[in-house]
Amino acid sequence: MxxxxxxxxxxxxxxxxxxxxxxxxxxxxxxxxxxxxxxxxxxxxxxxxxxxxxxxxxxxxxxxxxxxxxxxxxxxxxxxxxxxxxxxxxxxxxxxxxxxxxxxxxxxxxxxxxxxxxxxxxxxxxxxxxxxxxxxxxxxxxxxxxxxxxxxxxxxxxxxxxxxxxxxxxxxxxxxxxxxxxxxxxxxxxxxxxxxxxxxxxxxxxxxxxxxxxxxxxxxxxxxxxxxxxxxxFASTRFVTAKLDVSGITDYNTLRDRAREALDAGPDDYARLVITGVCDRSLDMSYLKDELEGNFRYLLVEDESTADYDLIRLYRDNSDNIIGRFILALMNDAATDEKARLALYCGLDALLQSGGENR
Ligand SMILES: [Mn+2]
Structure with missing residues (x-):
């Protein structure tokens, strides 16, 4: 039977x-x-x-x-x-x-x-x-x-x-x-x-x-x-998620190649790329989706990275307000401690979003 x-x-x-x-x-x-x-x-x-x-x-x-x-x-x-x-x-x-x-x-x-x-x-x-x-x-x-x-x-x-x-x-x-x-x-x-x-x-x-x-x-x-x-x-499709830490990546070609390596998926698969870490301000993630999506049934790019701020300029422009004081409090530790660096960038994300300052 x-x-x-x-x-x-x-x-x-x-x-x-x-x-x-x-x-x-x-x-x-x-x-x-x-x-x-x-x-x-x-x-x-x-x-x-x-x-x-x-x-x-x-x-x-x-x-x-x-x-x-x-x-x-x-x-x-x-x-x-x-x-x-x-x-x-x-x-x-x-x-x-x-x-x-x-x-x-x-x-x-x-x-x-x-x-x-x-x-x-x-x-x-x-x-x-x-x-x-x-x-x-x-x-x-x-x-x-x-x-x-x-x-x-x-x-x-x-x-x-x-x-x-x-x-x-x-x-x-x-x-x-x-x-x-x-x-x-x-x-x-x-x-x-x-x-x-x-x-x-x-x-x-x-x-x-x-x-x-x-x-x-x-x-x-x-x-x-x-x-x-x-x-x-028996399924014809797979859902595949990959995480990519983009800290330290400064050029687009390296970013694209690392993303390709991270995504262990093929043309029948639904792929999701989650971007983490501290992202160089000059890199635009939307290019990634445009360039890579043809390799999969569907590509979802989720950007959870923190922007890499120009701290000196940001401090100069905000030395008289809470953003400047926040940078001053964490900047030294952030140079050597990864947690302090992330705390500084996440805090700036929140402060700048509410304060309307540009990245
Ligand atoms: Mn069910």
Whole structure:
């Protein structure tokens, strides 16, 4: 028996928290749909008996019923695979849910908002699952079922595995002790096995710069009667962040070359470059974006650097006010102490912003 376990696809998400431009966000939204379509191809190719979607298939606030219909049509392409959907906090099965009123094919089961068991006698498998019908659960709203040792038992849960959470906190130790052959989790967007047979696949495609690293799904295979999960990298994009300390860099070519070196990303990736340190006043960071953005799917440059001030001139122009006194107090220490230097520059940033003095 082969199972493909995915979760947190967030189809239709508008990416408004992603820091991408509206155009890049729209492109990523389409990419997520393309990747989901490829996953359906993967189901066909591997001949998976079961496709488990452990919550957040959709971003309900952005989806239209035609989008849900599109997903239902995808499932029509894999009639021999049992598709089991557990709704999560982003696509809860409420009365007004878009899942209602869409005609899903016979191979699809959407778990109800109570713990339910779906048995496939031909496979000797019983799959337990639950759909959220609201956006928060401070505790588990059901008893975890007792599995029948004569069968292969799988549990599907969209939940958190920390002790305190508003997203259905579940005690992993307790869960591991119950004896399920496999527990298919959803909700955490980074892939990881919390126990050998209790896994989060993570989001199928990463959704923003907080979702670095590899993304994909979990392929579960039956090896001599034991279910063995294996992560399969499947996403077409990566979100990559690099930090670049520009202290001491005085010419633009060096800045550009260091930025290139720092960004370990390619044309399919979303790249973010965070500029730190003390920046030479003559360097304009906007050139960096213009010159490098063609190397990536999208480039975000965040300038967190502090400007390198002309202290002598600034002191001369402000010797009779607080800016001059501030420079005088820190200037000697700043010559030898990096912390004092940063304190001086950050303080000047704040003072000059409020006082209207030029850099
Ligand atoms: Mn999610």
């Amino acid at each position: 082969k199972i493909i376990h995915t979760a947190d696809i967030h189809l239709c998400m508008d990416m408004r928290h992603s820091c991408l431009s509206p155009k890049a966000a729209e492109e990523h939204r389409k990419q997520i749909l393309r990747t989901f379509s490829s996953l359906i191809g993967e189901v066909k190719e591997t001949g998976a008996d079961i496709l488990i979607i452990a919550g957040d298939l959709f971003e309900t606030r952005c989806a239209r019923s035609s989008d849900i219909k599109r997903a239902a049509d995808f499932f029509r392409e894999i009639p021999d695979t049992r598709v089991l959907i557990s709704c999560g906090n982003h696509d809860p099965l409420s009365r007004t849910s878009l899942y209602e009123g869409i005609d899903f094919p016979d191979n699809v089961t959407i778990f109800p908002p109570e713990m339910a068991a779906i048995e496939f006698e031909d496979l000797g498998v019983c799959v337990y699952g639950f759909s959220w019908d609201r956006e928060r659960y401070d505790s588990i709203p059901f008893e975890i079922p007792e599995p029948d040792p004569a069968k292969t038992n799988i549990l599907v849960l969209h939940c958190d595995v920390t002790s305190r959470s508003s997203y259905m906190p579940v005690n992993v130790k307790m869960l591991a002790g119950i004896g399920f052959d496999y527990v298919a989790l959803g909700h955490i967007h980074r892939t990881g096995a919390v126990r050998e047979n209790i896994c989060y696949p993570g989001s199928l495609e990463p959704l923003d710069f907080s979702e670095e690293g590899e993304h994909g799904y979990i392929f579960v295979d039956d090896e001599s009667g034991k279910l063995v999960p294996r992560f399969v990298s």
